[in-house]
Amino acid sequence: xxxxxxxxxxxxxxLAECRPWQEDFYRQLHQHPELSxxxxxxxxxxxxxxxxxxxxxxxxxxxxxxxxxxRNGDGPCVLLRADMDALPVEEATGLPYASTATAPNASSGSxxxxxxxxxxxxxxxxxxxxxxxxxxxxxxxxWSGTLITLFQPAEELGDxxxxxxxxGLAGVVGAVDVxxxxxxxxxxxxxxxxxxxxxxxxxxxxxxTVHGRGAHGSxxxxxxxxxxxxxxxxxxxxGVVSREVAPTNPAVLTVGSIHAGTKSxxxxxxxxxxxxxxxxxxxxxxxxxDAIRRIVVAExxxxxxxxxxxxxxxxxxxPTVNDAEATARVHAAFADHFGENVGELPLQSASExxxxxxxxxxxxxxxxxxxxxxxDTYRAAVVAxxxxxxxxxxxxxxxxxxxxxxxxxxxSALVVAALAWLGx
Numbered sequence: 244x245x246x247x248x249x250x251x252x253x254x255x256x257x258l259a260e261c262r263p264w265q266e267d268f269y270r271q272l273h274q275h276p277e278l279s280x281x282x283x284x285x286x287x288x289x290x291x292x293x294x295x296x297x298x299x300x301x302x303x304x305x306x307x308x309x310x311x312x313x314r315n316g317d318g319p320c321v322l323l324r325a326d327m328d329a330l331p332v333e334e335a336t337g338l339p340y341a342s343t344a345t346a347p348n349a350s351s352g353s354x355x356x357x358x359x360x361x362x363x364x365x366x367x368x369x370x371x372x373x374x375x376x377x378x379x380x381x382x383x384x385x386w387s388g389t390l391i392t393l394f395q396p397a398e399e400l401g402d403x404x405x406x407x408x409x410x411g412l413a414g415v416v417g418a419v420d421v422x423x424x425x426x427x428x429x430x431x432x433x434x435x436x437x438x439x440x441x442x443x444x445x446x447x448x449x450x451x452t453v454h455g456r457g458a459h460g461s462x463x464x465x466x467x468x469x470x471x472x473x474x475x476x477x478x479x480x481x482g483v484v485s486r487e488v489a490p491t492n493p494a495v496l497t498v499g500s501i502h503a504g505t506k507s508x509x510x511x512x513x514x515x516x517x518x519x520x521x522x523x524x525x526x527x528x529x530x531x532x533d534a535i536r537r538i539v540v541a542e543x544x545x546x547x548x549x550x551x552x553x554x555x556x557x558x559x560x561x562p563t564v565n566d567a568e569a570t571a572r573v574h575a576a577f578a579d580h581f582g583e584n585v586g587e588l589p590l591q592s593a594s595e596x597x598x599x600x601x602x603x604x605x606x607x608x609x610x611x612x613x614x615x616x617x618x619d620t621y622r623a624a625v626v627a628x629x630x631x632x633x634x635x636x637x638x639x640x641x642x643x644x645x646x647x648x649x650x651x652x653x654x655s656a657l658v659v660a661a662l663a664w665l666g667x
């Protein structure tokens with residue numbers, strides 16, 4: 244494979260010129276986050292920057308999604324994606340640009356105002372992709388083909404990518420050769436990690452309602468106690484992963500919530516369990532979900548439940564399984580540019596919906612991680628064995644990637660990856 248170093252070097256020479264506006268844009272975006280499907284101001288700011296750099300821009304795809312298209316002669320079409328939404332989390336970072344924003348949590352069906360924070364680094368993703376878009380637009384002499392920049396809403400709900408697809412994304416982007424995305428994670432800032440094959444888990448949330456028969460707490464013989472039924476289900480579910488899934492196939496089954504009853508001396512008539520499942524392939528996913536249903540039905544029968552249980556699947560995320568060839572190509576380009584700062588991204592138990600886009604378009608994809616933690620802080624935590632307790636993770640109210648070298652690294656990674664296909 245021919246090294247992509249010469250065009251990369253010429254383009255990234257301008258990184259220092261982009262740095263001031265990127266840092267200002269990042270502060271502004273971090274301070275003014277927007278929840279899923281409410282990313283109106285973010286989308287508007289993105290569209291303005293893309294147009295200023297000569298991109299054809301389509302707004303409102305899937306609600307608030309934005310797509311930029313830069314045609315630059317013959318060659319492949321590369322799609323780069325960033326997610327835009329924030330979380331209903333109250334920020335506790337203490338940063339001078341910390342968010343104090345609130346918004347109605349429409350996704351919960353409530354008009355109640357909740358605090359909002361970019362607690363997952365999507366502000367980093369947006370800023371880096373805008374920077375990469377500007378650098379590639381400035382240096383069209385160094386590459387040939389078509390660049391698609393896709394800014395996606397509602398990744399946190401797992402339906403943003405699918406909504407864009409259903410809203411005619413394929414007709415907007417045309418024929419694409421490869422799709423790529425990245426995520427900022429706890430780890431040494433300035434480092435990049437790739438991984439072929441499974442990288443992010445599929446996620447399935449399930450709400451299970453089981454039915455009993457209510458009675459006075461002093462007369463349990465007249466009841467079918469849904470609390471006992473729910474407890475037996477929880478205990479039995481602990482054997483699914485340990486006894487029905489091969490030890491070589493990672494899986495997680497968590498019962499995160501149980502609601503039953505209203506008073507200590509009243510046996511209620513139903514219980515609601517909320518479960519979360521993480522798996523890395525469709526066979527294991529089916530095995531676990533089928534086992535849950537089988538166990539719930541069997542326990543209801545064993546308890547003489549007067550009605551069939553009810554199952555509701557929601558907040559479903561696809562697995563992210565990187566194409567081996569595309570990942571190898573990106574890894575080689577990263578190794579040329581970042582040198583020893585490139586490594587293997589560990590298998591992640593988190594989930595996201597990026598893969599819905601390339602899957603719908605029928606193209607290969609790869610997804611990598613960049614570190615966002617102060618290098619000295621992270622390395623000290625490694626030495627002390629306190630990474631899990633001392634390093635804030637995504638979705639924490641303390642999650643705050645250091646601005647640099649995180650933004651420079653994320654911007655450079657997108658440019659380097661794009662040029663692995665587009666470079667002359």
